[in-house]
Amino acid sequence: MEAELEALHARSFGWALACCDRDHDQASEVLQMAYVKVLEGTARFGGRSSFKTFLFGVIRKTAIEQRRRRWLDAGRLSRWAAARTPDADVADPEHAASAGESTRELRTALARLSRRQRELLHLVFYQDLTVEEAAGVLAISVGSARRHYDRGKARLRLLLASEARA
C-alpha cells in the first residue's frame, strides 16, 4: 500500500493542490490525512475502481472535510473572506515569477472556473483520467461530468484568450 502511495505521490499532491485552491500548506496537510485514512484502513480500497481513482476520492473528501472545518471556524472564516480574491492562488510572487507565462495564465483562468469545472479539467488534463474516471472520483454521474467538462473547457478557452489579450 505504501509503495502505491509513493508511486502516486506527486500526482496526489497535484490533486490535493487543486482541491485546496492551490494552497500548498493545506494540500500537504490534506494529503497526510488522506494517507493516514488509507494506511489505517479508515478508507478501504474495495477494488471497484483503480487505486488512483480511489485515492483521489479520499483526497477530495478529506479536502472537503477540512474546508468545512475551516468554514465553521468563525475567525478563520473572516480571514478567508478578507483574503479571498479571484487571483488569490497566484498571490505567491516568488512562485508566480518562476512559473512560465503560460502556466500563470492557466492558473488565473482556472481560478475563475467553478470548483466542479476546475476539478474535472484538472482530473482529465492534469491527471490524464478519462471523463468516466473523473466522474468516479467526484462521485457524480458520467453525464453530469461530461456537461461540466464541456462547459468548463469552453469557458477555460475564453478565459485563456482574454488573458492572452490582456
Added chain:
Amino acid sequence: MSVHDDRDLRDRFASLRRSDADRTPGFSPPRHAAGAAPRPWRRVALLAGTAAAVATVALLPWRRDVPPLEDAIAEAEALASWTAPTDAWLSIADLSIPDAIPTLELDSASVTSEAEDGETTGDSP
C-alpha cells in the same frame, strides 16, 4: 473543439504539472499510521474493556439492596390492614345482607280481574 485545441490545453496543464512537481514535498508516510496495524495491545485492551462492561451489567442485580424477609412481611401486613379515612362514611347501620336469593312464588303476584275481562284495554269502540 479540435484535437489541436485539446493538445494546447494538455500542454498548458503539463507545464502546470511540472511547476507543481518542483514544489511537491517528499513522500513521507505518517509514522503513527504506518505503525498502526500491528498493535496487539489495542485489541487486548478492547477485549478487557468489553468483558468488564459485560460483568458490570451482569452483576448489577446482585448488588441492589434487597430488604430482609422480616421487613418485607411487616410491610405487607401493614399494607393489608390499611384502611382509608373515608371508609367510615361507607358503613350503613341497618344494612343486612340476605343469606339466600329470594324466590318468586305465585302468592306474591296479584292479577287484577279487569285485566282478565279485557275492560281496561280502551281499544273497543
